[in-house]
Amino acid sequence: MNKIYALASRNAKIFLRDRAAVFFSFLAVFIVFVLYLLFISASITSGIKASITANGFQVSDKLAKLFSDSWMMSGVMGIGCITVANGCLVNFVNDTALDKRRDFFVTPTKKTSIILSYFFSTILITFSMNTVIFFIVYIYLLIIGMGALSFGAIMAMIGLILLTSISSTMMMLSIALFLKTESAHGAVVAIASVVTGFATGAYMPMKLFPKILRDIFAFVPATGSVVMMRKIMMKPALQAMKSEYPAQLVDILADEFSLELVVGSWTVPDWAMLIYHVICSLLFLGIIAFAVKKKLK
Amino acid sequence: MIRVENLYKAYGDIKAVQDISFDVKEGEIYAFLGENGAGKTTTINILCAILEKDKGKVLINKHDLDKNSDLIKRDIGVVFQGAYLDDRLTIFENLYVRALLYGMSTKEAKQNIQTTADIFDLRDILKRKYKNLSGGQRRRADIARALLHSPRILILDEPTTGLDPATRNMVWKTIKRLRNEKGMTIFFSTHYMEETENADRIAIIKKGKIAACDTPHALKQKYSYDTLNLYGDNDEIKKYLKEKEYKTKIRKEYIEVKLESSMKALDVLNDLREKVSGFEVRKGNMDTVFLTVTGKDDFDGEVKDE
Numbered sequence: 001m002n003k004i005y006a007l008a009s010r011n012a013k014i015f016l017r018d019r020a021a022v023f024f025s026f027l028a029v030f031i032v033f034v035l036y037l038l039f040i041s042a043s044i045t046s047g048i049k050a051s052i053t054a055n056g057f058q059v060s061d062k063l064a065k066l067f068s069d070s071w072m073m074s075g076v077m078g079i080g081c082i083t084v085a086n087g088c089l090v091n092f093v094n095d096t097a098l099d100k101r102r103d104f105f106v107t108p109t110k111k112t113s114i115i116l117s118y119f120f121s122t123i124l125i126t127f128s129m130n131t132v133i134f135f136i137v138y139i140y141l142l143i144i145g146m147g148a149l150s151f152g153a154i155m156a157m158i159g160l161i162l163l164t165s166i167s168s169t170m171m172m173l174s175i176a177l178f179l180k181t182e183s184a185h186g187a188v189v190a191i192a193s194v195v196t197g198f199a200t201g202a203y204m205p206m207k208l209f210p211k212i213l214r215d216i217f218a219f220v221p222a223t224g225s226v227v228m229m230r231k232i233m234m235k236p237a238l239q240a241m242k243s244e245y246p247a248q249l250v251d252i253l254a255d256e257f258s259l260e261l262v263v264g265s266w267t268v269p270d271w272a273m274l275i276y277h278v279i280c281s282l283l284f285l286g287i288i289a290f291a292v293k294k295k296l297k
Numbered sequence: 298m299i300r301v302e303n304l305y306k307a308y309g310d311i312k313a314v315q316d317i318s319f320d321v322k323e324g325e326i327y328a329f330l331g332e333n334g335a336g337k338t339t340t341i342n343i344l345c346a347i348l349e350k351d352k353g354k355v356l357i358n359k360h361d362l363d364k365n366s367d368l369i370k371r372d373i374g375v376v377f378q379g380a381y382l383d384d385r386l387t388i389f390e391n392l393y394v395r396a397l398l399y400g401m402s403t404k405e406a407k408q409n410i411q412t413t414a415d416i417f418d419l420r421d422i423l424k425r426k427y428k429n430l431s432g433g434q435r436r437r438a439d440i441a442r443a444l445l446h447s448p449r450i451l452i453l454d455e456p457t458t459g460l461d462p463a464t465r466n467m468v469w470k471t472i473k474r475l476r477n478e479k480g481m482t483i484f485f486s487t488h489y490m491e492e493t494e495n496a497d498r499i500a501i502i503k504k505g506k507i508a509a510c511d512t513p514h515a516l517k518q519k520y521s522y523d524t525l526n527l528y529g530d531n532d533e534i535k536k537y538l539k540e541k542e543y544k545t546k547i548r549k550e551y552i553e554v555k556l557e558s559s560m561k562a563l564d565v566l567n568d569l570r571e572k573v574s575g576f577e578v579r580k581g582n583m584d585t586v587f588l589t590v591t592g593k594d595d596f597d598g599e600v601k602d603e
């Protein structure tokens with residue numbers, strides 16, 4: 001255990017001392033955030049206003065924006081978990097490319113411990129950086145007028161961030177294990193971020209995709225956790241709406257913005273998403289265990 | 298201390314190691330001499346259990362590599378050919394992580410780092426990042442890292458390549474001191490002939506096979522020869538040497554003559570007294586041993602000048 005700790009803190013130091021790497025793993029989140037505020041926010045907000053007006057009601061700009069922003073910010077969290085995990089794992093791939101781990105393999109340390117150390121350092125960094133992102137997002141939403149989240153909701157968010165950090169790390173590590181160069185990793189990272197961005201609806205509401213694509217996206221592990229985060233983050237905005245408009249209208253909006261994950265015609269409940277998440281994580285863990293046993297030097 | 302029997306290793310079609318066997322005694326300094334690509338690193342990687350062998354048996358301090366590699370890892374300290382410490386960590390941090398991997402407590406780790414840092418004069422630069430060190434400082438840090446857990450066997454893969462003569466000397470002084478004071482067994486690879494003079498025994502490897510193995514003295518006795526270099530009017534000298542059936546190498550400035558013993562030079566010089574304008578007699582050394590063993594001493598008249 002001491003050994004894993006020693007190695008994990010080595011990995012973490014190597015990542016954190018590379019300022020550019022830290023900056024770039026935040027950058028993806030930052031870009032989505034800025035693009036959203038500058039360009040996308042306005043069109044989504046007016047979309048919300050249009051649906052409400054179509055049903056014969058009036059809505060304030062502020063409320064429409066709150067709805068749109070809190071919807072968006074949960075997607076940002078999903079992207080954050082993938083990009084930060086990948087940023088950390090660059091060092092893993094780098095260690096593979098330069099064969100750095102041989103210096104650990106000549107010590108009486110198990111291969112498994114050596115791999116686990118990357119696992120822990122990545123989870124820890126991904127979790128803490130995304131918790132920071134969450135609080136930044138939360139403060140932003142408070143400023144634009146969102147009602148405060150309950151303590152339980154904040155805890156649930158942190159729990160979900162942890163869960164998503166773990167599953168993203170497992171998924172990305174199980175891929176990184178098979179990569180030999182940083183450029184191959186770079187390509188995988190780009191694909192993974194884009195797929196996650198679309199699948200979790202961070203770039204645009206899922207409703208805009210054809211049904212078949214939405215059903216496929218539902219199987220991306222991060223989708224479930226973003227849907228759960230979204231439900232928590234949007235609660236204050238939905239409550240504000242419910243106090244002003246009939247429940248029916250709010251339901252229409254919720255549907256339009258895919259607040260629930262629907263596969264086929266089944267609205268997936270939270271427990272099912274959690275179980276699916278755990279199953280996926282175990283599957284990736286299996287791949288990792290297999291790769292470590294089989295080939296890894 | 299180290300016993301290797303019939304070791305084989307191939308990378309696809311490349312047969313890097315073919316049937317290597319040797320035996321290193323406790324407290325011995327053993328040199329593995331070979332050109333680039335001879336299979337030195339491959340053998341060393343197998344010894345320290347980071348590369349799997351195809352065939353053969355390896356016993357280190359009586360432990361079988363196939364069964365007890367963890368025990369072996371405690372017994373050996375390895376200095377790799379390249380640099381494997383982490384650039385962004387300081388020497389201290391680098392050594393500290395590795396010390397813990399050998400199962401030391403944090404206190405032991407710190408103590409051992411101080412002790413080895415003193416041996417290698419690293420105390421003042423312990424807090425410097427590895428990437429900011431000079432080549433010599435890095436090498437010293439690499440060797441200190443190998444000695445952290447006080448291994449009984451030190452394995453070094455081309456430890457002095459790229460170092461200046463002073464640092465090279467310092468490295469060798471330390472290696473010898475480790476052997477003399479602690480009875481450490483030293484196994485090192487090199488392609489510097491002169492460096493093998495430090496060894497008790499030398500194995501010369503060529504294309505994955507051991508071509509010769511003995512003490513430096515015995516190798517010289519067996520494979521080395523003295524040469525006589527003659528300057529002066531070429532044609533007549535050549536004619537004479539050919540008549541007397543000497544083996545020669547014709548260089549731009551002089552003719553190199555292979556001698557059975559250095560005394561033979563007297564005969565040649567007596568006969569050619571009028572014809573040569575100058576001469577020098579060269580004692581055979583490890584270079585000549587190496588050239589003979591690896592079959593590169595192409596004596597026979599042909600102009601082979603560089």
Ligand SMILES: Nc1ncnc2c1ncn2[C@@H]1O[C@H](COP(=O)(O)OP(=O)(O)OP(=O)(O)O)[C@@H](O)[C@H]1O
Nearest residue numbers: 308311313331332333334335336337338339340488
């Ligand atoms: N990972 C590898 N894959 C394929 N071939 C390899 C690999 N490592 C070494 N070889 C080949 O095996 C042979 C022996 O290589 P090795 O590294 O053991 O030589 P060496 O004696 O250490 O040489 P040098 O003095 O250059 O370090 C060479 O022909 C080399 O090209």
Ligand SMILES: [Mg+2]
Nearest residue numbers: 337338378454
């Ligand atoms: Mg080598």
